[in-house]
Amino acid sequence: MKTEDISLFHRIVETGSLVDAADLLNLPKSTVSRRLQTLEDDLKVKLFHRQSRSMTLTASGSHFYDKTQSILGDLEQTMVELTDTEAEIGGHLRILIFPVPQLQDIVTGIFEFMDHNPDLTVELIVSTEPQDMIRNKIDLAFMVEDAFNENEMVAREMLSEVLHFVASPEYLAKAGTPVLPEELSNHNSILFRYPNGRIFNEVPFGNDRTIAVKGNLCLNSIELCLQATLSGRGIAFLPIEATHEYVERGELTMLFEDVEPYIGKCYLVYPSRRFISLASQRFIDHMMAALERCNSGRGCGREERLRGAIKSWHG
Template identity: 70%
Template sequence: MKTEDITLFHRIVETGSLVEAADMLNLPKSTLSRRLQQLEDELKVKLFHRQSRSMTLTASGSHFYDKSLQIMTSLQQAVAELTDKQTDIDGHLRILIFPIPELIYITEAILSFMDINPSITVEVIVSAEPQDMIRNNIDLAFMLEDSFNENDMVARHIIDEPVIFLASPAYLAKAGRPIKAGELSEHNLILFRYPNGKIFNEVPFGINETLKVTGNFCVNNLEVCLAATLSGRGISMMPLTYCQQYIERGQVVRLFEDVPPYVGKCFLVYPSRRYISLASQRFIDYVMKSIESRPYERYCQVE
């Protein structure tokens, strides 16, 4: 029995569809179907109830999934413990990245990791939309706090990012410049929606204060938020490193400079209920060691 076939079985379970699993794994449906049939023949049990558009586990299939997931986890851990750190690794990584200011540095780290491990293949998905990491076969993700469920994920804190209030000179000339926290309620805020669906409309102010704000424009993308800010649509909260150049050019004005900025946190996360591959483990170790040496290290904290 091949461990690779067991892994393919896991992907079918997690997508709920032979077609979706085949597309996700970039394999012909016929190949996946044949290998599943071979696995069932070896086990001498039926793993799925096959329907026209979906596949559901049989009782035997559910039992085998739970047990084999534990076994694969233990196997991967044993391989990681026995494998020399210099040994070549292969495999494919699917990495989700929330569109954060450090995107370029994370990309550089990924490419550098690939240079060290030339047998590795990588697919990067940049998205601010919710993604089911299990269903979409995503191995690792770089995500902001409050954008994932901590109960379903293992999260490693990697980056601290000061987030500041901004507005264009045109907006301030029209609406006035807020001086005190309470004055924000009189202004139009450009709101942000997290991947988990939560709207960021209760914003931190200073160290211990939280303010309820309102606005007529909501986005889930930093570029759109910046464009709206530059066009004078309202006050926004954005990462300092993302908008520093626009502040220096005078295109936007930083507000409440005497108030300590809110510090957003970025995490490297992976599903807690799926075994983590040796390639993923090596990548995590590499990122945790390398990311702190980047130019934005004054904002970065590695645990």
């Protein structure tokens, strides 16, 4: 019985079909089927009820899946303990990234990790759409707060982002400039939808209260929200790093400048129900160190960009 075949069995369980598992593993369906049959022959039990389009676990298969989760996890942990921390690793990582303003900083850190581990292959998925990380074999994801279920995920805080209210001079000339937070409800706000389906219509005002907003346009892209704001569609709550250049050029106006800006957070998350591979553990350690340097301005120039943004915010 091979450990690789047990891991393959887990992928079939998580995707629900041989075809999907074969696609994710980049293997012929016939190879996946043959290796599954070998595993069943070794165990002398039937692991799946095979149907035309899907596969469901037998009672024995369910028991084997539950027990081998911890076994695979213990094996990976043993490899971590025995392997030189500087040794190169292989394997494949699928990484989901929410299109945050620091996307380039995250990708730069990923490329550095790949350079240190040339035998590793990586697939990057940039999306704001909901993704079943287990079913789609996504190992890790960079997501903003409120965009994932904390009960199903382990989350490590990676980045922070300053957000504030902005609008175009054209919109304010037409609709007026809100002075009090309560006046926001009388304006058209550009709404944002999180990957989990939640609409961001309870907006932080400072760091100690929220304001209910409404609007006739809802988007799931920060870049599109920015473009809609520049087009005079309404007031938006956006990262300062994404808007400060437009504020400096007078294309956007920052509102409520006397209110402390809100600090949003981006997390590195992974499913709590799945063991973490050696590659994933090393990757988490690398990104924590890389983005710490980035946040402190030592690695990617982010501090210089934010300094200009905060300066423009203070006027």
